Amino acid sequence: xxxxxxxxxxAKEPAHGYQxxxxxxxxxxxxxxxxxxxxxxxxxxxxERAGLVACQRAAGVADRPERKVYELTPAxxxxxxxxxxxxxxxxxxxxxxxxxxxxxxxxLADPLTIVDxxxxxxxxxxxxxxxxxxxxxxxxxxxxxxxGIVLRLQADxxxxxxxxxxxxxxxxxx
Amino acid sequence: MVxxxxxxxxxxxxxxxxxxxxxxxxxxxxDGVDLEVxxxxxxxxxxxxxxxxxxxxxxxxxxxRPSAGQLWLAxxxxxxxxxxxxxxxxxxxxxxxxxxxHLMEELTAAENVELxxxxxxxxxxxxxxxxxxxxxxxxxxxxxxxxxxALSGGQRQRVAIARALSNQPTVVLADEPTGNLDSAATxxxxxxxxxxxxxxxxxxxxxxxxxxAATADRLITMRDGxxxxxxxxxxxxxxxxxxxxxxxx
Numbered sequence: 338x339x340x341x342x343x344x345x346x347x348a349k350e351p352a353h354g355y356q357x358x359x360x361x362x363x364x365x366x367x368x369x370x371x372x373x374x375x376x377x378x379x380x381x382x383x384x385e386r387a388g389l390v391a392c393q394r395a396a397g398v399a400d401r402p403e404r405k406v407y408e409l410t411p412a413x414x415x416x417x418x419x420x421x422x423x424x425x426x427x428x429x430x431x432x433x434x435x436x437x438x439x440x441x442x443x444x445l446a447d448p449l450t451i452v453d454x455x456x457x458x459x460x461x462x463x464x465x466x467x468x469x470x471x472x473x474x475x476x477x478x479x480x481x482x483x484x485g486i487v488l489r490l491q492a493d494x495x496x497x498x499x500x501x502x503x504x505x506x507x508x509x510x511x
Numbered sequence: 512m513v514x515x516x517x518x519x520x521x522x523x524x525x526x527x528x529x530x531x532x533x534x535x536x537x538x539x540x541x542d543g544v545d546l547e548v549x550x551x552x553x554x555x556x557x558x559x560x561x562x563x564x565x566x567x568x569x570x571x572x573x574x575x576r577p578s579a580g581q582l583w584l585a586x587x588x589x590x591x592x593x594x595x596x597x598x599x600x601x602x603x604x605x606x607x608x609x610x611x612x613h614l615m616e617e618l619t620a621a622e623n624v625e626l627x628x629x630x631x632x633x634x635x636x637x638x639x640x641x642x643x644x645x646x647x648x649x650x651x652x653x654x655x656x657x658x659x660x661a662l663s664g665g666q667r668q669r670v671a672i673a674r675a676l677s678n679q680p681t682v683v684l685a686d687e688p689t690g691n692l693d694s695a696a697t698x699x700x701x702x703x704x705x706x707x708x709x710x711x712x713x714x715x716x717x718x719x720x721x722x723x724a725a726t727a728d729r730l731i732t733m734r735d736g737x738x739x740x741x742x743x744x745x746x747x748x749x750x751x752x753x754x755x756x757x758x759x760x
Binding site for chain 1 (some may be wrong): 561592669701702721722724725727730734739740742744
C-alpha cells in the first residue's frame with residue numbers, strides 16, 4: 338500500500354491501527370473491503386522505521402491488551418504536506434496499444450477481435466462499478482470514488498471505439 | 512409452420528435482412544441477422560453509426576418490413592402479416608422509446624402516457640388509472656399535468672418510458688434512450704431501466720452509451736449490418752470490485 342495514504346489518514350489526529358483501517362474503509366466503501374489489517378500494520382511499521390510516524394503504547398483496559406497509538410512526527414507532517422501538492426496522472430495503457438499493433442503486424446490476430454474482448458471485460462467492470470455506485474447512498478465518499486471509476490471506464494471504452502475505427506477498413510495501416 | 516406458444520423466445524429473427532436501393536447503390540442495412548430474446552432478458556446492441564442497429568430495432572418492432580428473413584414476436588410470425596394485424600400486434604406487444612422522446616407537445620404527461628391504452632381500446636377511466644400508476648413508477652407523479660416543454664429532457668424520457676409501458680408490452684424497444692440526455696438525466700433513466708429489468712420486463716436497447724449497455728444481460732456488437740460479437744455480461748469476472756482500483760504503487 339502507498340505509504341503516503343496511511344500517513345495522510347493520520348494527519349487529522351493520532352489513531353490506533355484499527356481506527357486507521359476504519360477511516361480507510363469508510364472512505365473507500367466496497368472498494369476497501371479487500372483491505373486487510375496486515376496491510377495497514379506493515380505500512381505503519383515501515384513508516385515508524387522511516388521516522389515519519391511515532392508510536393506510543395496506550396494502557397490496556399481490563400480485557401483488552403495494550404494498543405499502540407500512532408501519530409505523525411514533524412517529518413511525517415512534512416511528507417504529507419509535500420504529497421498533497423504532488424501531481425499524479427494515471428498512465429495510458431501502452432501495452433494494449435502495442436498489442437493491437439503487434440497482432441496486426443505479425444498477422445497473429447485480428448485487432449478487432451482483441452478490441453471486442455477488451456470491450457467485453459471493460460463493460461463487465463462498468464456494470465459492476467455502476468451497480469456498486471447505485472447501491473451507495475448519494476453523496477457518500479464511496480459513491481464519489483465509484484463515479485470516478487465509472488467515468489474512467491467510459492473513457493477507456495471510448496478509446497476502444499477509436500481503436501476500432503482505426504483498425505477497420507481503409508484506416509488500418511497494415 | 513405454425514409457431515405459437517411453444518416458442519419460449521419473446522423475439523426471434525432468422526436470416527433477417529433489410530435492403531435499400533438497388534444495383535450499385537444497394538445497401539444492406541441489416542444483413543442476415545439471427546436473434547433470440549428470452550423473456551425478462553435485457554439485450555443491448557452497440558455498434559458504430561450506420562451499422563444498421565436502429566434499422567434492426569425498427570424491424571423487430573414491426574415499424575419497418577424486412578426485405579427477407581423470418582420474424583416472430585411473442586410467438587407470432589410477423590414478417591408477412593397484413594398491415595392491420597401488424598399494427599395491432601405493435602400496439603399491444605411492443606413499447607417504443609426513442610432518442611427524441613416523441614411526446615405529443617400539446618398533451619400533458621398523463622395524457623401522453625394514457626394515449627396508447629386508449630388506442631388499444633381501454634376505457635378512459637382504466638387508461639387514466641394506469642397512467643397515474645406509471646407516472647408514479649417513473650417518479651413523476653407530481654408532473655402528471657405538465658406539458659412536455661415544461662419538463663427537463665430526463666423527465667420527458669421518463670414520461671416516454673411510462674408511455675411505452677402503458678399496454679404492458681411483451682417487449683420494450685429503446686433506440687438511444689439517453690442520446691439526448693446529460694449525465695444526471697442519464698443516471699435517472701439508467702436507474703429506471705434497471706428497475707424494469709428487475710421486474711422482468713424484456714428489453715432490447717440500441718445504444719452508444721456504455722453505461723446503458725453495461726446494464727444488459729447480453730451485449731451484441733453490430734458492424735455492417737451483421738452481428739460481430741455476442742457476449743453475456745452477467746457472470747464471468749464479477750465479485751472483484753477491488754480489482755477495479757488499487758492502493759498499490
